[in-house]
Amino acid sequence: MTYQEAAERAFGKAVSFDPQILRSYDHDLGEMPRPLMALIQHRPHTVVVARSAADVATALSLAERYDVPVTPRGQASAGYGGAIPSRGGMVLDLSNCNRILAVDADKNTVDVEPGVVWEDLSRALAPHGLDNRVCPTSAPSSTVGGWFAMGGVGIGSLRYGSIRDSVLEIDVAGLDGTIRTLAGADMEPFHQTCGGLGVITRLRLACRPAGAILPLAVRLPDAAAATRFLETLETSPAVYSASLVNAGYCALRAEAEGHVPAIASGFLVSLALFESQADTAEIARLAAACGGELLDDAVAAMEWEGRYYPMRIKKIGPSALVGEFIVPLQGFVATAAALTAALPGDCFGLEAFAVCGGKLAVLVYILDDAKTLLYPLRMAKAMIPLRLAIRHGGAPYATGMWFSALARTIYGQDKYKRIARLKTAQDSRDLLNPGTISGPWLPFLPFINLSRCILWATACLAPLAARLPCARRRASKHPGATS
Ligand SMILES: Cc1cc2nc3c(=O)[nH]c(=O)nc-3n(C[C@H](O)[C@H](O)[C@H](O)COP(=O)(O)OP(=O)(O)OC[C@H]3O[C@@H](n4cnc5c(N)ncnc54)[C@H](O)[C@@H]3O)c2cc1C
Structure with a gap:
């Protein structure tokens, strides 16, 4: 049986090979220049819309069997390229895995599927006297699984820390199609690694008591x-x-x-x-x-x-x-x-x-x-804030695909080594979101790391880019100021 036949048999209408559909899955909310996108295979050849953990497990088994790279995707709001394929393959759309599975009002916890949107969760928790402890400012559209896989802080982080601090337990599907429940130190490598080690199919979140x-x-x-x-x-x-x-x-x-x-x-x-x-x-x-x-x-x-x-x-x-x-x-x-x-x-x-x-x-x-x-030249300006912050004790925020060359700095040496070991042991062909933990590698020059090239090029171009006025549609009467 060919890959396409097997995918159609497994998913029926939930799988698509339609070029129009595929095009809508080849980008995220970030605006990267076309010549840069052309350097990677950003267009998938398959989109699977998963509706359950079983669908996710089936999709991963299929990918394993037919050697197909898989890019998990929530709502693609992160803008770091993590939800964009770097080697084509399958995009696994998790936005329809969006059921709230159980609320425990005594323990202040909720179990959700990964595609649940933060604002919807807040509304669903209200009748139970609970609310989200933290959420990103993209709460009306971004997913719980996507934020955990990406890592981040947002509303509520002064009191409750990062999303990592509010996730108590996860279920993760691997390429062999099995789903494991992980917590504590075992769960740690799956936070911020953009699905490069497995696809999250359930999360248990700590909630806070609701209140005005x-x-x-x-x-x-x-x-x-x-x-x-x-x-x-x-x-x-x-x-x-x-x-x-x-x-x-x-x-x-x-x-x-x-x-x-x-x-x-x-x-x-x-x-x-x-x-x-x-x-x-x-x-x-x-x-x-x-x-x-x-x-x-x-x-x-x-x-x-x-x-x-x-x-x-x-x-x-x-x-x-x-x-x-x-x-x-x-x-x-x-x-x-x-x-x-x-x-x-x-x-x-x-x-x-x-x-x-x-x-x-x-x-x-x-x-x-x-x-x-x-614009491609002025984009180098976006790296200036990070470079300045690093001089004053700052660090990069997240990896995704574009910043994967900074993964060691973001995860820290120990976590990075652990992630690398897991990746080699469980995904030696780099099928799970390739390009996020290392790479992305250029298809025609597979020893060249695109993320490293972007960081190097922006470092070289930043002084020049800083001098270029921004190309705004309208001139501002209020120039930016920090003091
Ligand atoms: C207006 C706006 C405001 C924002 N505010 C914040 C903010 O306050 N704080 C902040 O940290 N970020 C913020 N972001 C960035 C982004 O919204 C968050 O990172 C967001 O939570 C990502 O969710 P998503 O569903 O869009 O994930 P996606 O962008 O689809 O995915 C993010 C990464 O996770 C992977 N992934 C998705 N689902 C799964 C899964 N189930 N299993 C494994 N891997 C998975 C994807 O492959 C990708 O690498 C903002 C973005 C916008 C546009």
């Missing part, structure tokens, strides 16, 4: 004051989540939405407090001690309501280069100053999430237009 949230907004005069303020918040049990944007981000957002910027200079820190424990006067006192001031309730409400739409500013690009990194709070002041110096004249916005343990996960949005001729 009180949003507050504070303006701090500069990065040093914002850092001091964030440091004081970590010990305050009433604070659930804290994020920060610079005045440049507020200006861009105001321009995109046609209103007055919430702040004209400095930083805006948005807080979400558990209302039952909230003490507004105490927050105002902490802010004042750092030279800051509490802003109007309307600003706080707007920030909280808009938390799921960080990319609103993109429409005035109409593209956005995004530089991302994790930095210790102590390194933030120097990083922010270096960014302002390195991206002169550019309109950039900075957004960051406070993470417990004294860290900030920072996104730098540099507006641009992906359809312009020099």
Whole structure:
């Protein structure tokens, strides 16, 4: 039996070889230049829409038997290339594995299939008096499995850490078609490895008791004051989540939405407090001690309501280069100053999430237009924030495919070695999401690592790219500023 016959027999209408469908699975939300995409086999030859763990196991057995690379995919919102095939093959769409399997209101846990979307989960937990502990700001569209496989922090990370800290147990399907339940140290290699070791078919999540949230907004005069303020918040049990944007981000957002910027200079820190424990006067006192001031309730409400739409500013690009990194709070002041110096004249916005343990996960949005001729060159700007952050104790955020050459730094030596050992033992032909743990290798020059080439090229081009003005659709009246 040929591969196509076997796939059709196993999946019927849930498998597709239609070129139109395949085209819609050959990219993610990131905007990579076409010449770069042409260097890898980014178009799959098969798409399987899985509806259950059994479907996932069948798809993987099939891939094993016919030597077909498999790329798992949630909603492809990560933008790091992890959900894009690097060697063609099969895309395994998990967005229809989206059942909530069990809620345990006594233990505050929920079991879900990987394709459950964060915002849907929050709604489903509400009648049980529970809510998500953490979620990404892409919660209206991204999946639980995708975020765990990608790794990350977001709303709630000041109180509850990363997604890893809220996952208690997973089921993982391997190429041999078996499904194993893993927890603790055994589960660790599957976090952040983008499905390169197996496809997650169930997750047990820790939840928090649901309760009203009180949003507050504070303006701090500069990065040093914002850092001091964030440091004081970590010990305050009433604070659930804290994020920060610079005045440049507020200006861009105001321009995109046609209103007055919430702040004209400095930083805006948005807080979400558990209302039952909230003490507004105490927050105002902490802010004042750092030279800051509490802003109007309307600003706080707007920030909280808009938390799921960080990319609103993109429409005035109409593209956005995004530089991302994790930095210790102590390194933030120097990083922010270096960014302002390195991206002169550019309109950039900075957004960051406070993470417990004294860290900030920072996104730098540099507006641009992906359809312009020099975009591939200007893309090198997206690496500038990370390079500057590394000088001040920062680290890359996630691997996906584009940053797989940084995997050792991201995972740490010990975890990397463990992952590499597992990969060799269980997937010696590199069929499970090839290109994410090592590679991607160029098809015609299979000893050349594309991720390493991208990092090298962007390092060389960054000084030149930094001088190029961004190609925005409209000129801004409010240039980006970090202080
Ligand atoms: C507007 C916006 C806001 C965002 N906000 C945040 C944020 O606050 N914090 C943050 O960390 N990220 C954020 N992201 C990035 C992204 O949304 C998250 O990483 C997201 O959770 C990924 O989910 P997904 O379903 O889109 O996964 P995908 O992008 O489809 O997949 C991510 C990776 O996981 C793999 N994968 C997917 N499902 C499985 C599975 N079941 N088993 C094994 N591997 C799997 C894929 O192959 C891929 O490598 C944001 C993105 C956007 C566009």
